[in-house]
Amino acid sequence: MFANPLARSIMLSSGAIPVKRNPNIGDGSVSGSGVSSQTSLFRESSMALAHGGVIGVFPEGTSYTLPTIMQVMSGTAWAAIDFVKWARDKNGLSKLTIVPVGIVYTDKARYQSRVYVRYGEPIVVESYMPEMFGGGADVQAVTKAIVKQLTAEMERQMWTMTINAPDWDTLYAAQMARDIIYEDPANVPLRDWLSVSQNLVDLFTTSSSSATLDAAKTALTTYYSLLHYTGISHSSLTFLLPIKSKPLFIRLLRTVRHVLFAFFSFVFFLPPMLLHIPAYIAAKFAAKAFAKEGEVETEAQFKVIFGGVGLGVGLGVGLGAALGCLRKYGGLELVWKLLGKTAQEGVLGRLKRIVIVLGAAYSSVYLLVRWHNALVYDNYKRLKTLLSLHKLCLGLFPQRPASLEDLKKYQRPPVPPQNRFIKKKQDAGDGDSPVKNTCLPSTRKVPTRKLIKPLLAARKQAHFTLEAYLKTRTEDAEVARFLFKMRSRSSVE
Numbered sequence: 001m002f003a004n005p006l007a008r009s010i011m012l013s014s015g016a017i018p019v020k021r022n023p024n025i026g027d028g029s030v031s032g033s034g035v036s037s038q039t040s041l042f043r044e045s046s047m048a049l050a051h052g053g054v055i056g057v058f059p060e061g062t063s064y065t066l067p068t069i070m071q072v073m074s075g076t077a078w079a080a081i082d083f084v085k086w087a088r089d090k091n092g093l094s095k096l097t098i099v100p101v102g103i104v105y106t107d108k109a110r111y112q113s114r115v116y117v118r119y120g121e122p123i124v125v126e127s128y129m130p131e132m133f134g135g136g137a138d139v140q141a142v143t144k145a146i147v148k149q150l151t152a153e154m155e156r157q158m159w160t161m162t163i164n165a166p167d168w169d170t171l172y173a174a175q176m177a178r179d180i181i182y183e184d185p186a187n188v189p190l191r192d193w194l195s196v197s198q199n200l201v202d203l204f205t206t207s208s209s210s211a212t213l214d215a216a217k218t219a220l221t222t223y224y225s226l227l228h229y230t231g232i233s234h235s236s237l238t239f240l241l242p243i244k245s246k247p248l249f250i251r252l253l254r255t256v257r258h259v260l261f262a263f264f265s266f267v268f269f270l271p272p273m274l275l276h277i278p279a280y281i282a283a284k285f286a287a288k289a290f291a292k293e294g295e296v297e298t299e300a301q302f303k304v305i306f307g308g309v310g311l312g313v314g315l316g317v318g319l320g321a322a323l324g325c326l327r328k329y330g331g332l333e334l335v336w337k338l339l340g341k342t343a344q345e346g347v348l349g350r351l352k353r354i355v356i357v358l359g360a361a362y363s364s365v366y367l368l369v370r371w372h373n374a375l376v377y378d379n380y381k382r383l384k385t386l387l388s389l390h391k392l393c394l395g396l397f398p399q400r401p402a403s404l405e406d407l408k409k410y411q412r413p414p415v416p417p418q419n420r421f422i423k424k425k426q427d428a429g430d431g432d433s434p435v436k437n438t439c440l441p442s443t444r445k446v447p448t449r450k451l452i453k454p455l456l457a458a459r460k461q462a463h464f465t466l467e468a469y470l471k472t473r474t475e476d477a478e479v480a481r482f483l484f485k486m487r488s489r490s491s492v493e
Helices: 005-013 032-050 075-091 139-160 168-182 190-203 211-230 234-240 248-290 296-328 331-338 346-396 404-411 448-471 477-489
Strands: 101-105 115-119
Touching: 032 075, 075 139, 101 139, 101 190, 115 190, 168 190, 168 211, 168 234, 168 448, 168 477, 190 477, 211 404, 211 448, 234 248, 234 346, 234 448, 248 296, 248 346, 296 331, 296 346, 346 448, 404 448, 448 477
Parallel strands: none
Antiparallel strands: 101 115
């Protein structure tokens, strides 16, 4: 980003410190070809800290989508030690504190995702460095040892403040179990999101395998995969076709009520939505054109940047059209009369008009954006539910089923592509080989409508095997609570 002059000026003016990442240097140290760039980084960070600033660092060195924390680079520890040395030599003071932060998104691919932020225990850097200033020791060896200790402590705290699974299958099984137990991720209180998710991961992570555990993980992963390929969420499917049987009349009544409510809600949402259409188009185009498929973070970044540009265009066009209509039909003159303004007020009167127009424009933009953000998620969920209803109707219509061989490809979810800045082996979901692609293994594609009946069968199997596995772990109070929630919401017949 700093290679672009415009982006560089914006980033520097906001206080950003450029970092040159080299995929061939994985330890974050100041050796090899990275000496000059790292020296510049440490100098800039030390100056910012010396002026009383606070520096936010992403110690993993890159953004990625993997089931666990793959690496914590040592650059943060090196920068901290470099500053402490510099400050001690300059003024005898060397106080510096590192505060680890855990950031967990409920769905980082979605706009307005909920986010859980947790702060760890402060790490006082000086407490790790008495040997360095004692004299007589090998300073270089002591420094490297301190770097390892600081990095290990940061990684330990970050690990406890985030969700970590040993492999993709375990993570998918835990996510699917959470959705089945709570029906909708939105039903999980944000304060409990981390504990609930990690407890379920731990529940499916055990050194002793069993038939019920293997059956549950397989069924849950298959269900997760079919939901992914059909584009249907568990919450939408449960709303339209509850696992707990209900009379047909009740189901139809709920569906009709949902359709009517969605229609009236959409009508109320229409004005701000029209102004945001350029933002939707620009964000979608940018994600497709500039981001690699499967890189969720990169897609989100391009959506934010280009979506903001599109929003500016949409709001500018909308406000321009509104002012044009007011001018054309005499609305502006009526406004001036109501405000007691006349055209003979000279320069001061014109300045007042400009201030009034700008204030009205700002207020309108603010209200429209708040209006949009307050309603966009609920309307999006209702739209997804209606689209799911359409897919279910097509899928339940009598038709020739897909072959077992073709369906087999859809029983394994895709995994994100490899990140070249990650040095450790990146699991492909089966624990045996690195990630190869994010696509289906064949170009032959099964229509979504032919995946609906296998999806419903997979849901029933996932419910059954999950409940069976939870019954074997009821000695755990948390598992007993999960089982109670699951039974209170649904029952497999």
